[in-house]
Amino acid sequence: TQLLEQSPQFLSIQEGENLTVYCNSSSVFSSLQWYRQEPGEGPVLLVTVVTGGEVKKLKRLTFQFGDARKDSSLHITAAQPGDTGLYLCAGEYAGGTSYGKLTFGQGTILTVHP
């Protein structure tokens, strides 16, 4: 079983602060996605990383895929209340018969206070 450990589970910060969410595994993933979800809605895809060491930026969000493709991070600069939500990492395992399936982390609930 391929597991993605996401940390922290909860994050409560003030507007303007920076934060980082981590996603770690002992397994190699062929790709990794980050999603953001608001209460009562489905997750929305933020980014996909596929190359070891890859860095992608989406406005104030920076995503990094580890060199060995076993871990990833999401960094938010100058957080805003609109960033509040559940952040999920999900990876497609590189080996075995996991074609087409994603393994999800447990999620990070982010609250940004004005």
Next chain:
Amino acid sequence: SQTIHQWPATLVQPVGSPLSLECTVEGTSNPNLYWYRQAAGRGLQLLFYSVGIGQISSEVPQNLSASRPQDRQFILSSKKLLLSDSGFYLCAWSVGLAGNEQFFGPGTRLTVL
């Protein structure tokens, strides 16, 4: 553009009653389709996935079943609901290419009483 629909949006059912949740995708052909269940504020547990009509793979033993009668239709069913079936059910699709980006529907909140 592609869209994904789920209905109903919310459902309250008594224990022992049947269940049918429906998911349809528009704007794409032969998608991979997925059913997930999500506990409150947590990650997603994959229940079923399908790579084609009539092809269903079950990920965990449970009280639920899935069917894919048409290319872009995915149905989640149960003959007799249990209390533990309560949760937020999400349908997703992907085109199955490298990166396997999945796109989610709005979800169905199921409460079993």
